[in-house]
Amino acid sequence: MANRLIGRLPKVGIRPVIDGRERGVRESLESQCMEMAKNAAKLIEENLRFPSGEKVECVIADTNIGGVAEAALCADKFEREGVTVSLTVTPAWCYGTEVMDADPNTVKAIWGFNGTERPGAVYLAAALAGYAQKGLPAFSIYGREVQDTGDTEIHDDVKEKILRFVKAGLAVAQMKGKSYLSLGYSSMGIVGSMVDQNFFHDYLGMRTEFVDQTEVTRRIEEEIYDKEEYEKALQWTYENCKEGKDYNIEALKGDKKRKEWEWEIVVKMTLIIRDLMIGNPKLKEMGHGEEAFGRNAIAAGFQGQRQWTDHMPNGDFPEAILNSSFDWNGIRQAFMVATENDSLNGVSMLFGHLLTNTAQIFSDVRTYWSPESVKRVTGKELTGKAKDGIIHLINSGSTTLDATAQQRNEAGAPAMKPFWEITEQEAKKCLDATLWPQAVKEYFRGGGYSSQFKTDGEMPVTMCRINLVKGVGPVLQIAEGWTVVLDDDVHKTLDDRTNPTWPTTWFAPITTGKGAFKDVYTVMANWGANHGAISYGHIGADLISLASMLRIPVNMHNVAESDVFRPALWSSFGTDKEGQDYRACQAYGPLYGIK
Numbered sequence: 001m002a003n004r005l006i007g008r009l010p011k012v013g014i015r016p017v018i019d020g021r022e023r024g025v026r027e028s029l030e031s032q033c034m035e036m037a038k039n040a041a042k043l044i045e046e047n048l049r050f051p052s053g054e055k056v057e058c059v060i061a062d063t064n065i066g067g068v069a070e071a072a073l074c075a076d077k078f079e080r081e082g083v084t085v086s087l088t089v090t091p092a093w094c095y096g097t098e099v100m101d102a103d104p105n106t107v108k109a110i111w112g113f114n115g116t117e118r119p120g121a122v123y124l125a126a127a128l129a130g131y132a133q134k135g136l137p138a139f140s141i142y143g144r145e146v147q148d149t150g151d152t153e154i155h156d157d158v159k160e161k162i163l164r165f166v167k168a169g170l171a172v173a174q175m176k177g178k179s180y181l182s183l184g185y186s187s188m189g190i191v192g193s194m195v196d197q198n199f200f201h202d203y204l205g206m207r208t209e210f211v212d213q214t215e216v217t218r219r220i221e222e223e224i225y226d227k228e229e230y231e232k233a234l235q236w237t238y239e240n241c242k243e244g245k246d247y248n249i250e251a252l253k254g255d256k257k258r259k260e261w262e263w264e265i266v267v268k269m270t271l272i273i274r275d276l277m278i279g280n281p282k283l284k285e286m287g288h289g290e291e292a293f294g295r296n297a298i299a300a301g302f303q304g305q306r307q308w309t310d311h312m313p314n315g316d317f318p319e320a321i322l323n324s325s326f327d328w329n330g331i332r333q334a335f336m337v338a339t340e341n342d343s344l345n346g347v348s349m350l351f352g353h354l355l356t357n358t359a360q361i362f363s364d365v366r367t368y369w370s371p372e373s374v375k376r377v378t379g380k381e382l383t384g385k386a387k388d389g390i391i392h393l394i395n396s397g398s399t400t401l402d403a404t405a406q407q408r409n410e411a412g413a414p415a416m417k418p419f420w421e422i423t424e425q426e427a428k429k430c431l432d433a434t435l436w437p438q439a440v441k442e443y444f445r446g447g448g449y450s451s452q453f454k455t456d457g458e459m460p461v462t463m464c465r466i467n468l469v470k471g472v473g474p475v476l477q478i479a480e481g482w483t484v485v486l487d488d489d490v491h492k493t494l495d496d497r498t499n500p501t502w503p504t505t506w507f508a509p510i511t512t513g514k515g516a517f518k519d520v521y522t523v524m525a526n527w528g529a530n531h532g533a534i535s536y537g538h539i540g541a542d543l544i545s546l547a548s549m550l551r552i553p554v555n556m557h558n559v560a561e562s563d564v565f566r567p568a569l570w571s572s573f574g575t576d577k578e579g580q581d582y583r584a585c586q587a588y589g590p591l592y593g594i595k
Ligand SMILES: C[C@H](O)[C@@H](O)[C@@H](O)C(=O)CO
Pocket: 190, 305, 340, 364, 395, 396, 443, 530
């Protein structure tokens, strides 16, 4: 099941461009050129889907584009069809700016066929020079190996670049016009929860919607939720969410009646937060037309601490369930809900979700454990991928239950998958691997239930985080690494020193010996905030491409330089890639800002 958001899904436009000279040249290229476009469309449509499950659709220009009139016809078609990502393809020389996609509102790339009989790469270079001069960043795709004229195969390096470009371009398009829903506002002085509407508007093209947490109270008290669904949800919760140990001191423990009330409240909160995000037609049937609309929120945050949690059960259950790929309605697309309303971590989760279609982990970046410290407190050596030290990722609230690592990929390895690949049995395993202890009352006076589990499998993951820096603007940090599994006794000793009621992920970033990635300690020391968003997979290169489209410089990453793929004209901003990125992002400014 997909999440209901308003606005059509963006399409990818393919533009075959051709040397317009008739009486020989054009005719000899027509079919090869169109074939290239069809192959690119096939590659994209066969490989890419939206997080809601729909297949990505391509639109090909009606004819090859040999001059400005055909370019305009194509632009017209693309506008009608809702194309926002444009890929120009050509095996031959064509006329630079005359055939280019000059629409400032599309994300652009050109694939110039690397053959020598007809010079596709020469067009690519001419068009890129044109784009540089006009200030329109475009990605350049050019295969490493020379292909023969009639060869229609797409080499792997080209495939990788096309798919990376399209994925990132579609992420840009999907955010545009959607909302971040801020439920409550500032949580415990966490600056990411002081939602910056200018950042959302200028960089992401998104709205920011502000709703006070009293709206949740009102809907609970006035019973503005689907009551049938609520009964089903409550029963499902009792059957699938096992209550854990109560760690509170006797004096703070709630009685049976109180605990039942808390379960009822947290289930109602889950329905209500979801309805606030995406609406619910059922509410209209109940006479609540306004509430039925929702806020068209592609991501949200719940302040919780402290005003809500000092008084009411906390948001851990609603956040964890919404962020997971399943609930009482079955297996479904995960929502993006940031705990403590940390909107910048919410956006980082959204990036990961749009690039991978999977649920996302939200965590505090809590403790760096050196091998020596682990040895000191447990008497044991860290081994395997954990051997050089680990970072403890842990937070009450938003960590998806998909992070229990109970799902398996085709190779049988632990994974977090898009919802349509998750089996009923896997969803059940994730739920079975999770306990729900009473929230620790010293922190959460109003109680509630925290999700308690550990990430019990070694998975490739990428942690990222947007930070807003005065004088610079937004910057993105990225750390690829692995979730690691510690021996049970080591895990328990380390976990018990923290808040054992919360979900734990042990993270071993990949270190390079240089800069922020000198070692695990320096990764932790260079992290720019208290939170990180963790996505399944090594997606650093995809995040880098996406950030460049949004003109957000990357201030720290451990992706191989050969995989860094940004608009071609970034190379006009110097030779070192990081400096190029800062200078180019500054020169072009936010995508939707005042120019
Ligand atoms: C209960 C505490 O207030 C936690 O929520 C706190 O450690 C954080 O998560 C801070 O981001």
